[in-house]
Amino acid sequence: MLQSLFMSKDTELGLFAIYDGHLGDSVPAYLQKNLFPNILKxxxxxxxPNRSISKAYERTDQxxxxxxxxxxxxxxxxxTAILINGRKLWVANVGDSRAVLSRRGQAIQMSTDHEPNTERGSIENRGGFVSNMPGDVARVNGQLAVSRAFGDKNLKSHLRxxxxxxxxxxxxxTDLLILASDGLWKVMSNQEAVDIARKTKDPVKSAKQLVAEALERDSKDDISCIVVRLKG
Structure with a gap:
């Protein structure tokens, strides 16, 4: 999880991200050090920005x-979210961590959940398969519950x-942006998250309240969350 601010003479950039790793934390740690620099250089x-962000994601994965x-x-x-001079927001994602924007209190999803069932065609075209075992989520080759990710060398030929x-x-x-891992979204709708986050102006307290609510709802997955207050 990263939250920082880059400033130059003419530009103010807010840089925010959630990295949700599996099988260790080495890949998230690498992303935290390298992904934004790869974009901004x-x-x-x-x-x-669209093309530059896409290229940086692919280059970082390689x-x-x-x-x-x-x-x-x-x-x-x-x-990841990049806020330029407080006026323009760019959001990108791979996997099922999600970004949700609040505009006039209405939730707007700014990312796409990359789930195996929704991208089954791409996975099968690459020689993989999607398992749907009773009591479990869909998984690529019976292993990974997302269809796009950084790393995962053993599955990469079937992932994007x-x-x-x-x-x-x-x-x-536009008042706030929520970035969170799937542990939050599995137990909470976009609108519910926005409604909770808007109850306090302190973004740190808002994020803690969202995590607490997800735990109260018995979320079984790890939960990381950032709330960004936007000046508008």
């Missing part, structure tokens, strides 16, 4: 795979790492 980011002897065989989902990228203008009607 590309000069094309300032003219075509680097993770090339370092697999050190990083291990695990992987990670990711949802290209992100879905969305943008939004931030105005006076």
């Amino acid at each position: 590309d000069e094309e980011f300032w003219t075509d 680097a993770i795979l090339s370092h697999s002897p050190d990083l291990g065989r695990g992987g990670s989902t990711a949802v 790492s290209d992100p879905d990228v969305q943008s939004a203008d931030v105005d006076s009607d």
Whole structure:
């Protein structure tokens, strides 16, 4: 999980991300150090953010795979948000961590949940399969519960790492952004999360309240959450 601010003479960037790893934390740690730098060092980011973000995701995944002897065989989902001068928001994701924007109190999902059943065709075209065992979620090759991820070298030939990228203008009607891992979204709708987060202006307290509510609802998965207050 990362929350930071980059400032230059002409530009203020808010950088926010959730990295939800599986089979260890080495891949999330690598992402935290490298993904945003890979995005921002590309000069094309300032003219075509969508393309630049997509290229950086793919380039970072290739680097993770090339370092697999050190990083291990695990992987990670990711949802990232870049806020430019408090006015333009770019969100990208692979996997099932999610970004939800609040506009006039209405929840707007800014990411795409990459679930095996919804991308079955892509998985099967790559030679893989999707299992649907009773009492369990759908899994790629009976193992991974997402269809896109960083790393996961043993499954990579059947997975994708290209992100879905969305943008939004931030105005006076846009009050907050929630980034969270699937442990939150499995027990809470987008609108419920927005309603809880809007109850307090302190984003740290809002995030803690969301996590507490997910635990109260008996979430069985790990929960990471960031709430970003937007000035509009």
